[in-house]
Amino acid sequence: MVDIATRVWNHKWKIDPIVRSLIDTDFYKLLMCQSVFRNRPDTQVTFSLINRTKSVPLAKLIDEGELREQLDHVRSLSLTRGESTWLRGNTFYGKRQMFRPDFMEWFENLRLPDYHLERVGDQYQLTFEGSWPEVMLWEIPALSVLMELRSRAVLDQMKKFELQVLYARAMTKLWEKIENLRDIDNLRIADFGTRRRHSYLWQDWAVQAMGEGLGEKFVGTSNCLIAKNRDLEAIGTNAHELPMVYAALAESDEELAQAPYQVLADWHEEHDGNLRIILPDTYGTNGFLDRAPKWLESWTGIRIDSGDPAAGAETAIDWWTSRGEDPTKKLVIFSDGLDVDKIRQLQQQFEGRVLTSFGWGTLLTNDFRGLVPGDTLAPFSLVCKAVSANGQSTVKLSDNPNKAMGPADQIDRYKRVFDVGAQTKQDVVV
Amino acid sequence: MVDIATRVWNHKWKIDPIVRSLIDTDFYKLLMCQSVFRNRPDTQVTFSLINRTKSVPLAKLIDEGELREQLDHVRSLSLTRGESTWLRGNTFYGKRQMFRPDFMEWFENLRLPDYHLERVGDQYQLTFEGSWPEVMLWEIPALSVLMELRSRAVLDQMKKFELQVLYARAMTKLWEKIENLRDIDNLRIADFGTRRRHSYLWQDWAVQAMGEGLGEKFVGTSNCLIAKNRDLEAIGTNAHELPMVYAALAESDEELAQAPYQVLADWHEEHDGNLRIILPDTYGTNGFLDRAPKWLESWTGIRIDSGDPAAGAETAIDWWTSRGEDPTKKLVIFSDGLDVDKIRQLQQQFEGRVLTSFGWGTLLTNDFRGLVPGDTLAPFSLVCKAVSANGQSTVKLSDNPNKAMGPADQIDRYKRVFDVGAQTKQDVVV
Structure with missing residues (x-):
C-alpha cells in the first residue's frame, strides 16, 4: 500500500530541507555558546x-537560489518544546543542569541572524556577522547545507538503481570499517562527523550502524538531534573558536599570551569532569603546555586535533608526568583525520599508558571515496x-x-608571542 | 509517517507467504503444461x-510446520482475473494466442493437488503424485518455498543492520556483475533464476536492476509474475521433463529411441519461432542430433543445459552445417551454471558464428556466496x-x-538405446 498522505505531504514542501532543527548541530557548539553567552x-x-x-567548484555545482532557500529555511527554525526539554535535561553526571535557565530562555527565543552570500568565481563567499552567541550557531548548519547540496548535485545525475547500489556500496564500506573496529579491545569511539557529513540521513544511518555493530564501544554522537532521537549520549566539549576569538580581543601581547588560559579559566568555573578537556593546539601544543597554569594539570584530558596524533599524545603524557600527574588516569581524545587503521594503531600504541577515546569525523559520515566515477562524491575540506x-x-x-589561518603579519606576531618553533606539515585529507 | 493500515494488514497474516501466485513460476512450465494437457x-x-x-541439512534448518504452512498456502492459490488476462494476452509474434481457451479454462479452475512430506534424517522427502498437468506445476513453487525457507532460517539469526548490510553487499555484488556485462557487445540475456532464488523479493530486485543496468541487452525473465508486474517479456520454451516422461511411457526400446523426437513433433505442431528450441541433452546431445529427423533442422535454435557449453555449441554448429543450415541464422541458448566470466567467454567465442542468448539462473538470483560467516546463504543444488x-x-x-538420474539398470538401458559413449564429468555448482 502506498501511504497517500505521506506522499502528498512530501510533495507539499517547496524544498527538501537539509537542516530541520536548531539542535542538528554539534553539542560543543551549544556548550561554547552558553559560555560565550555568559562571558562575552x-x-x-x-x-x-x-x-x-x-x-x-561549489558555485558551479550548487544553484545559488537553492542554497539561499536552504539557508533561509535554517533562519526559519526555532527550538521546539521537545528539543528544549532534552537540552534542559542534560546534566553533569546526574547532578546539576548543563544548560542554565537564562541561556535556555535566550536560546528558545533565538532565530539565526542573516547571512551574506556572494558568488566569487567558482566558489561562494558566505559570511555571518553579528553578536558572537548568535552567529556562532551558523557554523554547523552552514557546513551541513553546503556539504549536502554538493552531494545532491551529484546524486541528481543518477538513476534509481544506481542510487540504490551507491548506498549499498557505502553501507558495505562503512560496515566493513565497523567490523574491523569491533576487534579493538577497550575501544571508545564517538561520531564527530556532523560538519562534513554526506547527508543528514546518512549520518543518522552511520550512527545507528555504529551502535549495533560496536555495542558499548560506541559511546555517542556529537550531533544533538541524533543523540536525542536515537537515545544516545551527546558528546563534545570546546573548540578553537574560543581561544581564537579571545585572542583577537586581546589588547596587548601580554593579554594575547594569556588568552588561551583565560578561555579555560572561564570554562573551569562552569564545567566539570569529561567536559574539562584541554584543546592545546590553537597556538602550538608545546608552548601551551609549557606555560600552562597549575590548575590545568587536574583537568580530565587533552584533545589532539592537528599534527601527528601519536606525537601529540606522547607530548601530553610527558607533560602530565612532568607535572606529577598519573597519565593512566588521564584521557586523550583523538579527533583529527581518523580512519580505521589510524584508530587501531593509536589504540595499540597508547593502551595502558593513557585512557583513549576517538572522535571519528569525516571518514565515518562521508567516506564516499571511490564510489562514483570521477570520485565526485569524495569528501572535501570545508570549514x-x-x-x-x-x-x-x-x-x-x-x-x-x-x-594555519589569518593574515600573514598576525600569524608572525602570534608565532612570536606563543614562541612557536619549527612545525611539521601534514596533509589535510578532510 | 507509519502507515498504520499497512502495518496492521501485514500482521494479520498468519504466515509471510513465499509463493503468492500460481504464475510465480517459469513460463516454460505453463507452455509445457498446455502441451501435456493436450497430448498426455x-x-x-x-x-x-x-x-x-x-x-x-534442510530438515534441521526448516521447521516442518512452517514448511507445511507454506505448501498449504500454495494449494490455496488460484489464478486471478488479471493473471488469466495476462496469460490469454500472450501471443506468437502478435498473431494468435499462445494459451488456448480450453487450457485457460482448465487452468482458471485449478488448485494444486496434495503433497506428501516426510522427514528422513536431515532431509525432507517431498513428493507430488497425480495427473501430469497438475502435478508438474508443483515443481517451481516447491523449489521456491524450500529455497526461501532456508534463506529465512539463516536471516532469522541476524540483527537489523546486519540484515541491511547483507542486502547492501548482495546488491553491490550483483551490480558489479551487471556493470561487467554491460561492456559485452550484442549480449542478449534473460533471468532464468526463479527455481533457486534467494527469495521472491530478491529476484524481483535483480530483474529490475538488470533492466536498468543492461537496457536492451536484458531481454526478459522466465518468471511470469515478475514479467507481468514489471512489464517484461516472459521467456522460455521446454525442458527435460517432456522427454523424460515420454521416454518412461515408451513400451519398447524402439519407442524409447523415438520418444525425444515425439516430444518435439507434438511441440512442432503447436509452436513457432523462438519457442522452437531444441533441448538435445536429455539422453546425450551427440546421438540425439545424429539421429534427428529432417524437420528439426529448420528449428530456431538449441539450448545447451549440461556438459561443456562451448563444446555443446560447437556440436550444434557442426550439426547445422552438416545438414546444410546456416548457423549464423540459428540461436544457441546457454543456460547451465552461468556467471559473468563464462558469459563473456562464450559470447566472444561464438559472436558472429551463431546467434547467442543467455539464460542466467542461480548466480543471478542467489549469489549470496561469501556474504555471511560459514557461507550459510550460499546457493545449493535443489531440484x-x-x-x-x-x-x-x-x-x-x-x-x-x-x-544423471534414475535407477542404475534403466540408466544402462537408456545408454544402450541412445548409444551414449564416454562422457566428461563436470562439477555441478548450482
Whole structure:
C-alpha cells in the first residue's frame, strides 16, 4: 500500500530541507555558546565559509537560489518544546543542569541572524556577522547545507538503481570499517562527523550502524538531534573558536599570551569532569603546555586535533608526568583525520599508558571515496570559522602549518608571542 | 509517517507467504503444461524433491510446520482475473494466442493437488503424485518455498543492520556483475533464476536492476509474475521433463529411441519461432542430433543445459552445417551454471558464428556466496523432478554424468538405446 498522505505531504514542501532543527548541530557548539553567552555576549564576530579544496567548484555545482532557500529555511527554525526539554535535561553526571535557565530562555527565543552570500568565481563567499552567541550557531548548519547540496548535485545525475547500489556500496564500506573496529579491545569511539557529513540521513544511518555493530564501544554522537532521537549520549566539549576569538580581543601581547588560559579559566568555573578537556593546539601544543597554569594539570584530558596524533599524545603524557600527574588516569581524545587503521594503531600504541577515546569525523559520515566515477562524491575540506572579532582578525596556528589561518603579519606576531618553533606539515585529507 | 493500515494488514497474516501466485513460476512450465494437457493429460506422474547438496541439512534448518504452512498456502492459490488476462494476452509474434481457451479454462479452475512430506534424517522427502498437468506445476513453487525457507532460517539469526548490510553487499555484488556485462557487445540475456532464488523479493530486485543496468541487452525473465508486474517479456520454451516422461511411457526400446523426437513433433505442431528450441541433452546431445529427423533442422535454435557449453555449441554448429543450415541464422541458448566470466567467454567465442542468448539462473538470483560467516546463504543444488510416469521410473542422462538420474539398470538401458559413449564429468555448482 502506498501511504497517500505521506506522499502528498512530501510533495507539499517547496524544498527538501537539509537542516530541520536548531539542535542538528554539534553539542560543543551549544556548550561554547552558553559560555560565550555568559562571558562575552556582546562581542561582534564574523564567521566565514572557507573551501580548502579549490578543485570542488561549489558555485558551479550548487544553484545559488537553492542554497539561499536552504539557508533561509535554517533562519526559519526555532527550538521546539521537545528539543528544549532534552537540552534542559542534560546534566553533569546526574547532578546539576548543563544548560542554565537564562541561556535556555535566550536560546528558545533565538532565530539565526542573516547571512551574506556572494558568488566569487567558482566558489561562494558566505559570511555571518553579528553578536558572537548568535552567529556562532551558523557554523554547523552552514557546513551541513553546503556539504549536502554538493552531494545532491551529484546524486541528481543518477538513476534509481544506481542510487540504490551507491548506498549499498557505502553501507558495505562503512560496515566493513565497523567490523574491523569491533576487534579493538577497550575501544571508545564517538561520531564527530556532523560538519562534513554526506547527508543528514546518512549520518543518522552511520550512527545507528555504529551502535549495533560496536555495542558499548560506541559511546555517542556529537550531533544533538541524533543523540536525542536515537537515545544516545551527546558528546563534545570546546573548540578553537574560543581561544581564537579571545585572542583577537586581546589588547596587548601580554593579554594575547594569556588568552588561551583565560578561555579555560572561564570554562573551569562552569564545567566539570569529561567536559574539562584541554584543546592545546590553537597556538602550538608545546608552548601551551609549557606555560600552562597549575590548575590545568587536574583537568580530565587533552584533545589532539592537528599534527601527528601519536606525537601529540606522547607530548601530553610527558607533560602530565612532568607535572606529577598519573597519565593512566588521564584521557586523550583523538579527533583529527581518523580512519580505521589510524584508530587501531593509536589504540595499540597508547593502551595502558593513557585512557583513549576517538572522535571519528569525516571518514565515518562521508567516506564516499571511490564510489562514483570521477570520485565526485569524495569528501572535501570545508570549514566555517570565526575570522574576526570586534574588527580584529582571528588567527589559528595549530600543530600543522597547513591548517594555519589569518593574515600573514598576525600569524608572525602570534608565532612570536606563543614562541612557536619549527612545525611539521601534514596533509589535510578532510 | 507509519502507515498504520499497512502495518496492521501485514500482521494479520498468519504466515509471510513465499509463493503468492500460481504464475510465480517459469513460463516454460505453463507452455509445457498446455502441451501435456493436450497430448498426455491422463499420465500419472510423481515429482520428487531432491537435494543434491547433502551438506545443507534442510530438515534441521526448516521447521516442518512452517514448511507445511507454506505448501498449504500454495494449494490455496488460484489464478486471478488479471493473471488469466495476462496469460490469454500472450501471443506468437502478435498473431494468435499462445494459451488456448480450453487450457485457460482448465487452468482458471485449478488448485494444486496434495503433497506428501516426510522427514528422513536431515532431509525432507517431498513428493507430488497425480495427473501430469497438475502435478508438474508443483515443481517451481516447491523449489521456491524450500529455497526461501532456508534463506529465512539463516536471516532469522541476524540483527537489523546486519540484515541491511547483507542486502547492501548482495546488491553491490550483483551490480558489479551487471556493470561487467554491460561492456559485452550484442549480449542478449534473460533471468532464468526463479527455481533457486534467494527469495521472491530478491529476484524481483535483480530483474529490475538488470533492466536498468543492461537496457536492451536484458531481454526478459522466465518468471511470469515478475514479467507481468514489471512489464517484461516472459521467456522460455521446454525442458527435460517432456522427454523424460515420454521416454518412461515408451513400451519398447524402439519407442524409447523415438520418444525425444515425439516430444518435439507434438511441440512442432503447436509452436513457432523462438519457442522452437531444441533441448538435445536429455539422453546425450551427440546421438540425439545424429539421429534427428529432417524437420528439426529448420528449428530456431538449441539450448545447451549440461556438459561443456562451448563444446555443446560447437556440436550444434557442426550439426547445422552438416545438414546444410546456416548457423549464423540459428540461436544457441546457454543456460547451465552461468556467471559473468563464462558469459563473456562464450559470447566472444561464438559472436558472429551463431546467434547467442543467455539464460542466467542461480548466480543471478542467489549469489549470496561469501556474504555471511560459514557461507550459510550460499546457493545449493535443489531440484524437483518427475521420477516416475504411469509407474515407470524416469531417466535423465544429460551430457554430464554428475547430472544423471534414475535407477542404475534403466540408466544402462537408456545408454544402450541412445548409444551414449564416454562422457566428461563436470562439477555441478548450482
